[in-house]
Amino acid sequence: MTQVVLNESLSQFSLLFVSSAMAFLALALVLFSFQLVKLSTAGDEVVAGKADRLSTSERAGFVMLWVATLVLGAGVVMRGIAAGRVPWANMYEFSISGAFLILLIYLTALKIRDLRFIATFISGFALVIIFAAVSLFYVEVQTVMPALQSYWLVIHVVVAIMATGFFSVAAGLHIFYLLKASGKAKALFDRFPTLVQMERVAYRFNVVGFVLWSFTLIAGAIWAERAWHRYWGWDTKEVWTFIIWVLYAGYLHAMATRGWTGKRAAWLGLVAFLSVIFNFTIVNLFFKGLHVYSGL
Amino acid sequence: MASSFLSKLSFWPRWFWRQLTSMRNALLLLLLLAIAAVPGSVYPQRSADPNGVAVFYDNEPELAAVLDSLQLFDVYTSVWFSAIYILLFVSLAGCVLPRTKIHYVALLAKPVQTPANLKRMPEYVTGTGNETVLDKALAVLKKRGFRVQKQEGSVSAEKGYAKETGNLLFHYALVGVLIAVGAGGGLSFSGQRVLVEGDTFVNNLASYDSFSPGALFDESQLEPFSLTLDEFDVVYDLANRANIGQPIDFIASITADLGDEIVTDEIRVNQPLAATGANVFLTGNGFAPVITVFDGEGNITFAGPVVFLPQDNNMTSLGVIKAPDAIPEQLGIIAFFYPTAEKLVSGAYTSIYPDPISPLLTMNVYTGDLGLDSGVPRNVYALDTTNMELIAGRNGKAPAIELEVGQSAELPGNMGSVRFDGLLRFASLDIAYNPGGIWVLVFALLALGSMSVSLMVPRRRVWVKVLEGGKIEYAALSRRDDPDLPNVLQDIVTEIEKES
Ligand code: HEM
Numbered sequence: 189m190t191q192v193v194l195n196e197s198l199s200q201f202s203l204l205f206v207s208s209a210m211a212f213l214a215l216a217l218v219l220f221s222f223q224l225v226k227l228s229t230a231g232d233e234v235v236a237g238k239a240d241r242l243s244t245s246e247r248a249g250f251v252m253l254w255v256a257t258l259v260l261g262a263g264v265v266m267r268g269i270a271a272g273r274v275p276w277a278n279m280y281e282f283s284i285s286g287a288f289l290i291l292l293i294y295l296t297a298l299k300i301r302d303l304r305f306i307a308t309f310i311s312g313f314a315l316v317i318i319f320a321a322v323s324l325f326y327v328e329v330q331t332v333m334p335a336l337q338s339y340w341l342v343i344h345v346v347v348a349i350m351a352t353g354f355f356s357v358a359a360g361l362h363i364f365y366l367l368k369a370s371g372k373a374k375a376l377f378d379r380f381p382t383l384v385q386m387e388r389v390a391y392r393f394n395v396v397g398f399v400l401w402s403f404t405l406i407a408g409a410i411w412a413e414r415a416w417h418r419y420w421g422w423d424t425k426e427v428w429t430f431i432i433w434v435l436y437a438g439y440l441h442a443m444a445t446r447g448w449t450g451k452r453a454a455w456l457g458l459v460a461f462l463s464v465i466f467n468f469t470i471v472n473l474f475f476k477g478l479h480v481y482s483g484l
Numbered sequence: 485m486a487s488s489f490l491s492k493l494s495f496w497p498r499w500f501w502r503q504l505t506s507m508r509n510a511l512l513l514l515l516l517l518a519i520a521a522v523p524g525s526v527y528p529q530r531s532a533d534p535n536g537v538a539v540f541y542d543n544e545p546e547l548a549a550v551l552d553s554l555q556l557f558d559v560y561t562s563v564w565f566s567a568i569y570i571l572l573f574v575s576l577a578g579c580v581l582p583r584t585k586i587h588y589v590a591l592l593a594k595p596v597q598t599p600a601n602l603k604r605m606p607e608y609v610t611g612t613g614n615e616t617v618l619d620k621a622l623a624v625l626k627k628r629g630f631r632v633q634k635q636e637g638s639v640s641a642e643k644g645y646a647k648e649t650g651n652l653l654f655h656y657a658l659v660g661v662l663i664a665v666g667a668g669g670g671l672s673f674s675g676q677r678v679l680v681e682g683d684t685f686v687n688n689l690a691s692y693d694s695f696s697p698g699a700l701f702d703e704s705q706l707e708p709f710s711l712t713l714d715e716f717d718v719v720y721d722l723a724n725r726a727n728i729g730q731p732i733d734f735i736a737s738i739t740a741d742l743g744d745e746i747v748t749d750e751i752r753v754n755q756p757l758a759a760t761g762a763n764v765f766l767t768g769n770g771f772a773p774v775i776t777v778f779d780g781e782g783n784i785t786f787a788g789p790v791v792f793l794p795q796d797n798n799m800t801s802l803g804v805i806k807a808p809d810a811i812p813e814q815l816g817i818i819a820f821f822y823p824t825a826e827k828l829v830s831g832a833y834t835s836i837y838p839d840p841i842s843p844l845l846t847m848n849v850y851t852g853d854l855g856l857d858s859g860v861p862r863n864v865y866a867l868d869t870t871n872m873e874l875i876a877g878r879n880g881k882a883p884a885i886e887l888e889v890g891q892s893a894e895l896p897g898n899m900g901s902v903r904f905d906g907l908l909r910f911a912s913l914d915i916a917y918n919p920g921g922i923w924v925l926v927f928a929l930l931a932l933g934s935m936s937v938s939l940m941v942p943r944r945r946v947w948v949k950v951l952e953g954g955k956i957e958y959a960a961l962s963r964r965d966d967p968d969l970p971n972v973l974q975d976i977v978t979e980i981e982k983e984s
Contacts, residue, residue, distance in 0.1 A: 194723075194726075194727075196726075221975045253588055254708055268971055308689070328726060329723065330726070330727060330730075331599045331721050331730060332581070333733050338754040339911070340754075388967060392967075393784050395939045395940075398939075399935065399936050399939065402567050402932050402935065403932060406925070406928050406929065406932060409924075409925075409928070410925070411754075413921060414754045414755075414756065415753065415754050417674065417756070417763070417765045417767075417916045418674075418916070418918070419918075419921055419925075420665075420923060421531065422524055422529055422531060422559075422560050423532055424525040427521055427522075427524050428525060429526040429597070430521055431518045431521050431522065434514055434515075434517050434518040435514075435515070435518050437514055438511055438514040438515050438518065440939075441507065441510060441511045441514060444507065444964070445507040446507075446508075448508070448511060456515075471525065475525060475526075477679055
């Protein structure tokens with residue numbers, strides 16, 4: 189390992205970019221919420237035949253979302269350059285890289301499927317993550333301890349973050365699915381895709397997330413074998429990675445089990461996603477284990 | 485009647501079996517497994533954190549006893565956790581074996597009979613043409629990788645058998661993982677050894693400080709090799725003010741005699757040495773001051789490096805020396821080592837940097853009975869001072885002894901003298917081997933690969949049927965969620981019509 193010279197002024201710039209991404213996200217969130225309100229109060233004639241066209245507020249919202257993503261991306265890259273390594277070695281860095289990937293995955297997916305209706309969820313979720321990162325998890329750039337100096341860190345963590353990105357989009361779909369299925373605010377939810385469509389798209393995202401998560405689990409075991417001399421030791425973080433994997437396997441089964449699709453599967457997907465969040469926050473911060481890298 | 489009696493007798497087992505192998509119960513068992521794994525992250529586990537269990541017992545002995553009786557300190561080997569995963573895997577076998585047979589038959593069979601009413605299929609379009617369309621359809625579908633069969637007035641085609649193959653392979657691979665984990669755990673061993681610079685480890689049971697074998701381990705598994713720690717280096721971050729003193733690399737330079745060759749190599753934190761039949765990992769390090777103790781008659785009663793256990797980030801370290809043969813009385817020493825010593829206002833010392841810049845050794849010296857003869861095994865890192873008298877140290881007759889490298893000091897009352905000869909480092913090594921590991925990896929990768937195939941490959945059926953009066957029906961069906969199906973069918977139709 190060569191000596192890395194940390195660039196602290198660049199890391200300050202990075203923080204500036206990450207923080208300003210929040211402003212753009214907040215703007216996007218306001219615009220998307222405005223759009224939802226408009227949709228739920230508009231008469232049928234507004235929407236008929238125009239379902240695919242972007243309204244002004246929605247278009248402005250997506251411009252803001254793109255700007256937020258680019259600004260955040262710049263912040264993440266600068267953080268990496270400042271630290272002289274990949275920018276995902278502590279909780280602050282996981283968070284900003286994670287928020288960036290969630291936005292990127294969502295914006296890319298938009299090109300393939302019409303997922304506009306979860307834009308509020310995505311922008312709000314990314315905003316919460318970055319806010320938590322900056323206000324709760326922030327640490328100065330540091331060199332990493334020897335156990336973390338491994339290319340398995342790069343692979344294992346980046347794939348875990350990507351999996352989380354896919355799970356997040358699916359979670360947004362589950363939430364909107366359950367809202368729509370509850371039968372409330374019919375005027376608004378009638379404008380959204382059908383329940384079956386939502387369920388299918390959520391399934392696709394969870395499938396990709398699950399494959400990536402399985403890879404994370406294997407890569408983690410290989411890394412553990414290198415660093416701690418056993419591939420699996422039921423360390424708290426390993427336990428939760430396992431629990432999450434089993435829960436998503438359960439979700440996939442539910443989707444193939446008569447009587448378990450629909451609301452039940454959506455709830456199960458949400459519970460699995462809550463464990464992902466739990467694993468990242470509570471387990472990282474408060475549970476004792478070998479994986480001490482929150483940096484706090 | 486006997487037969488009805490028998491059928492009654494077999495009712496419950498069969499009912500149980502059918503329940504166990506139903507999808508719904510597989511799902512419930514999976515969820516149960518996830519829930520059962522949770523307590524293992526809440527309570528300390530003996531396997532991962534034995535010290536945590538001991539601390540729990542000290543703090544809350546009654547609660548600890550209750551938890552222990554529920555096996556909550558050994559969740560992953562507990563009866564209830566094992567019961568869940570064993571049931572799950574029995575269910576898995578009961579589910580996958582019959583499906584394998586069905587799939588095998590399907591693989592050999594021709595595509596299904598074209599259904600009478602194609603209008604009921606999820607995708608359905610019509611066109612015009614005559615019998616020749618069927619030959620075009622055969623060619624087009626075959627080119628697209630479908631398995632095709634010309635039937636009476638229709639073509640039936642099917643594709644994506646890999647979905648089911650992948651799914652079955654995935655579940656078998658899980659069984660493989662389970663077996664490899666179990667067998668590997670049984671045949672594995674791991675042991676620890678603390679090695680001071682210049683010392684040699686020889687791979688036999690006597691050389692280990694501690695050793696934990698798996699249930700099937702046999703001593704003959706230990707391959708002969710030896711390993712000498714030539715030098716141990718720590719690299720500190722000097723480039724960044726905020727991180728001064730943070731270690732960024734630990735390097736154990738070694739010479740290993742692997743039987744057929746002698747190699748010099750480095751062991752680092754993420755970089756074990758692959759020796760014959762074992763991997764050697766670096767798990768810890770510290771200082772080993774070289775100390776000589778003379779007794780009251782001037783004889784050397786102790787000489788050599790002493791392993792000091794690090795107490796903080798700046799490597800303040802604690803060591804113990806026992807000299808049972810000293811004359812006139814046995815000597816015991818509790819010593820502190822400060823790599824970069826600084827005196828506090830209280831008069832005590834602290835270390836302010838982990839590298840030895842101004843190393844200092846301080847000693848509290850005791851005389852009396854070391855208690856080594858009582859037959860009770862004694863911890864080499866602890867000194868039992870109940871039957872001893874403090875002759876030099878805080879609150880003792882004389883002040884604690886302070887030595888820099890090369891210095892020596894007399895003990896009070898003509899009890900002897902001590903000398904700080906030099907400073908070495910030590911490395912804590914883990915020597916571990918798990919022959920199952922590679923198989924776990926192989927099956928895990930097989931599971932990952934086959935699962936990806938299963939989840940990504942669509943299983944589709946396509947039919948083309950010629951009706952009276954030149955009408956052609958095209959229909960498609962997919963086994964699971966398949967948003968592309970309409971486009972795929974449309975493409976096929978276009979292609980067939982283009983060729984016509
Ligand atoms: C160790 C326990 C199990 C785990 C971790 C597990 C996991 C999975 C996963 C991840 C999938 C989706 C990937 C794929 O299709 O290849 C799947 C699919 C499937 N599993 Fe399991 N499984 C387990 C036990 C079982 C059992 C006991 C049954 C039978 C009752 C079963 C029946 C199925 C079926 C039928 C599918 C296909 C679902 C579909 O068509 O999408 N599995 N399983």
